[in-house]
Amino acid sequence: xxxxxxxxxxxxxxxxxxxxxxxxxxxxxxxxxxxxxxxxxxxxxxxxxxxxxxxxxxxxxxxxxxxxxxxxxxxxxxxxxxxxxxxxxxxxxxxxxxxxxxxxxxxxxxxxxxxxxxxxxxxxxxxxxxxxxxxxxxxxxxxxxxxxxxxxxxxxxxxxxxxxxxxxxxxxxxxxxxxxxxxxxxxxxxxxxxxxxxxxxxxxxxxxxxxxxxxxxxxxxxxxxxxxxxxxxxxxxxxxxxxxxxxxxxxxxxxxxxxxxxxxxxxxxxxxxxxxxxxxxxxxxxxxxxxxxxxxxxxxxxxxxxxxxxxxxxxxxxxxxxxxxxxxxxxxxxxxxxxxxxxxxxxxxxxxxxxxxxxxxxxxxxxxxxxxxxxxxxxxxxxxxxxxxxxxxxxxxxxxxxxxxxxxxxxxxxxxxxxxxxxxxxxxxxxxxxxxxxxxxxxxxxxxxxxxxxxxxxxxxxxxxxxx
Amino acid sequence: xxxxxxxxxxxxxxxxxxxxxxxxxxxxxxxxxxxxxxxxxxxxxxxxxxxxxxxxxxxxxxxxxxxxxxxxxxxxxxxxxxxxxxxxxxxxxxxxxxxxxxxxxxxxxxxxxxxxxxxxxxxxxxxxxxxxxxxxxxxxxxxxxxxxxxxxxxxxxxxxxxxxxxxxxxxxxxxxxxxxxxxxxxxxxxxxxxxxxxxxxxxxxxxxxxxxxxxxxxxxxxxxxxxxxxxxxxxxxxxxxxxxxxxxxxxxxxxxxxxxxxxxxxxxxxxxxxxxxxxxxxxxxxxxxxxx
Ligand SMILES: Nc1ncnc2c1ncn2[C@@H]1O[C@H](COP(=O)(O)OP(=O)(O)OP(=O)(O)O)[C@@H](O)[C@H]1O
Ligand SMILES: [Mg+2]
Numbered sequence: 001x002x003x004x005x006x007x008x009x010x011x012x013x014x015x016x017x018x019x020x021x022x023x024x025x026x027x028x029x030x031x032x033x034x035x036x037x038x039x040x041x042x043x044x045x046x047x048x049x050x051x052x053x054x055x056x057x058x059x060x061x062x063x064x065x066x067x068x069x070x071x072x073x074x075x076x077x078x079x080x081x082x083x084x085x086x087x088x089x090x091x092x093x094x095x096x097x098x099x100x101x102x103x104x105x106x107x108x109x110x111x112x113x114x115x116x117x118x119x120x121x122x123x124x125x126x127x128x129x130x131x132x133x134x135x136x137x138x139x140x141x142x143x144x145x146x147x148x149x150x151x152x153x154x155x156x157x158x159x160x161x162x163x164x165x166x167x168x169x170x171x172x173x174x175x176x177x178x179x180x181x182x183x184x185x186x187x188x189x190x191x192x193x194x195x196x197x198x199x200x201x202x203x204x205x206x207x208x209x210x211x212x213x214x215x216x217x218x219x220x221x222x223x224x225x226x227x228x229x230x231x232x233x234x235x236x237x238x239x240x241x242x243x244x245x246x247x248x249x250x251x252x253x254x255x256x257x258x259x260x261x262x263x264x265x266x267x268x269x270x271x272x273x274x275x276x277x278x279x280x281x282x283x284x285x286x287x288x289x290x291x292x293x294x295x296x297x298x299x300x301x302x303x304x305x306x307x308x309x310x311x312x313x314x315x316x317x318x319x320x321x322x323x324x325x326x327x328x329x330x331x332x333x334x335x336x337x338x339x340x341x342x343x344x345x346x347x348x349x350x351x352x353x354x355x356x357x358x359x360x361x362x363x364x365x366x367x368x369x370x371x372x373x374x375x376x377x378x379x380x381x382x383x384x385x386x387x388x389x390x391x392x393x394x395x396x397x398x399x400x401x402x403x404x405x406x407x408x409x410x411x412x413x414x415x416x417x418x419x420x421x422x423x424x425x426x427x428x429x430x431x432x433x434x435x436x437x438x439x440x441x442x443x444x445x446x447x448x449x450x451x452x453x454x455x456x457x458x459x460x461x462x463x464x465x466x467x468x
Numbered sequence: 469x470x471x472x473x474x475x476x477x478x479x480x481x482x483x484x485x486x487x488x489x490x491x492x493x494x495x496x497x498x499x500x501x502x503x504x505x506x507x508x509x510x511x512x513x514x515x516x517x518x519x520x521x522x523x524x525x526x527x528x529x530x531x532x533x534x535x536x537x538x539x540x541x542x543x544x545x546x547x548x549x550x551x552x553x554x555x556x557x558x559x560x561x562x563x564x565x566x567x568x569x570x571x572x573x574x575x576x577x578x579x580x581x582x583x584x585x586x587x588x589x590x591x592x593x594x595x596x597x598x599x600x601x602x603x604x605x606x607x608x609x610x611x612x613x614x615x616x617x618x619x620x621x622x623x624x625x626x627x628x629x630x631x632x633x634x635x636x637x638x639x640x641x642x643x644x645x646x647x648x649x650x651x652x653x654x655x656x657x658x659x660x661x662x663x664x665x666x667x668x669x670x671x672x673x674x675x676x677x678x679x680x681x682x683x684x685x686x687x688x689x690x691x692x693x694x695x696x697x698x699x700x701x702x703x704x705x706x707x708x709x710x711x712x713x714x715x716x717x718x719x720x721x722x723x724x725x726x727x728x729x730x731x732x733x734x735x736x737x738x739x740x741x742x743x744x745x746x747x748x749x750x751x752x753x754x755x756x757x758x759x760x
Contacts, residue, residue: 029663033510036508037504037507037666047496051496051500052500052504055500055501055667058667059662059665060667061669064669177732177735179733179734179735180696182700182758182759183696183703183733186702189706242708243708353708353754354757
């Protein structure tokens with residue numbers, strides 16, 4: 001079936017409505033321009049259509065991401081405009097799942113093939129493999145109103161992002177010039193972004209098929225940096241979040257010191273005032289104000305830095321260190337399946353960037369296979385640092401509590417909590433995914449003062465604010 | 469529009485080919501937008517970081533169509549006398565003087581009508597761009613530099629291709645210019661201006677396109693070195709710098725490397741020439757730290 005101009009005209013009107021729903025303003029003039037534009041181009045060419053609509057309806061680069069998502073959803077390959085001319089119809093994927101290698105290949109094999117497709121730039125093969133991965137690991141629940149980012153996250157978790165990174169990185173070669181190495185590593189980041197994009201495309205396709213374009217557009221992610229999800233953020237979004245942390249820290253500092261000033265000013269020392277008043281027959285002649293000096297907490301921050309939650313750890317560390325003058329001391333520990341103290345890295349480095357770089361290259365966080373093991377990390381922490389904890393210590397544990405079915409060793413946390421002033425578990429996963437699969441939030445919840453959902457800067461800010 | 473012009477703008481492919489032919493490497497998006505601007509007879513608002521080829525695009529279009537390029541460089545304080553037209557006072561004065569000298573009473577009335585005619589008008593870029601029978605390319609460069617109120621000056625020309633002069637009336641375009649406005653996005657432009665334009669964002673080019681731009685612009689540059697340069701520059705744009713290197717800076721860097729006889733990027737050479745690519749010492753230090 002091929003679409004007529006009238007179909008496109010109606011579609012563009014509907015599309016503009018969806019853009020407005022997604023907070024991209026489109027004026028009447030712009031809508032008219034858009035309809036004229038599609039008359040001038042070949043709208044069956046998706047990329048031409050995309051540019052024509054963007055150029056006429058959107059007047060700010062900051063709306064591009066939302067525009068692209070709405071476009072992809074609305075003019076998805078499933079919709080009646082494009083199904084004839086795209087090489088990625090249903091046939092391919094189904095054949096792969098049934099008759100092809102889909103059944104035989106195991107997780108490791110699939111990962112290897114994904115890596116090969118990425119390296120070779122084989123877009124179609126990549127799409128096929130991602131399709132299998134999503135079918136197997138995303139656990140998509142039909143009819144559920146979510147944006148799909150967690151399906152992507154879950155799939156990546158299973159594919160094991162760390163292992164993919166490792167396989168993509170060029171082999172260490174002493175001969176290679178450092179510039180060439182830098183370039184090669186940067187390309188790895190690009191390839192991983194491509195994988196994430198392909199995953200999101202596939203998941204979006206399924207969601208649109210399940211619920212229709214209009215419903216899916218309603219779940220499109222917000223774009224303010226403080227609302228971006230840590231664990232599903234793209235490379236660009238991670239940059240945005242990073243830039244938002246500095247201003248956020250200054251805001252928090254101002255708020256904290258304001259609070260401290262007010263507290264100092266207004267605390268009435270009731271006991272002392274009362275005691276003194278007894279000398280004057282119970283008349284409070286003199287008011288005594290308490291010099292309240294709330295003791296600053298000492299922070300122990302223990303962060304899971306494995307692939308999928310690494311950026312969360314990074315942002316939390318960045319924020320806590322930016323506020324370090326509000327704490328009497330900050331000590332930092334990172335782990336994957338082994339733990340290492342990295343406090344030194346922060347004191348040695350002039351910038352947080354530098355410290356993070358040191359953590360990534362120097363910290364000894366892998367013991368066996370590089371699969372996150374909270375139990376082993378807790379064991380090592382207890383053995384080495386338990387005696388350093390005092391009633392002034394506040395412990396923050398950062399991670400998704402996905403333990404790859406290792407032993408939780410939660411009882412060790414009980415002792416850590418007993419010796420300290422408070423213990424909080426900050427989890428970047430949305431709360432409705434806790435305790436599913438290998439997530440063992442429940443076991444740690446018993447010993448933590450609170451398990452706090454920290455998906456974005458907004459939630460992280462609220463929590464950090466409550467600490468001081 | 470002449471026959472050759474219309475053939476250059478006949479299709480997206482033609483625009484793409486044509487721009488290439490005048491030494492500008494467009495992305496598909498650029499070619500499509502230029503094509504649409506012509507078909508919709510709308511100005512293009514080109515936004516993006518410094519040195520990504522915004523101004524050059526307007527120049528390339530004028531080369532492609534063999535049209536005169538009329539450039540209005542914006543700055544704070546720009547007014548209509550500099551942007552649109554001005555009365556030629558000295559010439560008007562001379563005319564009045566000569567009328568007085570003739571001692572003829574009736575001539576004063578004639579002079580009043582006389583001195584506010586086209587003859588006494590000084591064309592500034594916006595007016596010049598629509599007058600004359602040969603169509604032009606109008607570049608309004610760095611429009612974000614004028615105050616938001618001043619944008620109003622451009623609106624009539626941009627949407628109606630005409631200029632109204634109170635003493636004189638409305639001058640309609642004798643020929644339709646192709647209009648390009650550029651902005652470095654230092655402030656939000658008014659909705660009124662944006663509505664009248666179609667939008668093109670010129671970000672940093674893809675590695676592939678930058679490599680091609682380099683080989684085109686830098687004689688003697690090998691494909692292999694061009695690739696390394698574009699890869700390394702792409703890497704630098706991804707780290708947190710105060711000012712990321714632009715296309716013009718990567719061109720300059722390539723020229724420097726060639727003059728030093730480099731055939732491949734290597735540590736020492738890169739370190740000692742980073743100052744061509746990066747303008748802040750802090751950025752240079754950061755880049756060097758990454759080479760540790
Ligand atoms: N696509 C391209 N093809 C050929 N040359 C290009 C291209 N893009 C950029 N250049 C080159 O990059 C240089 C910078 O371009 P230009 O001066 O147009 O940048 P700009 O975006 O106007 O910058 P600014 O915002 O600083 O005015 C020019 O010398 C131009 O030759
Ligand atoms: Mg310029």
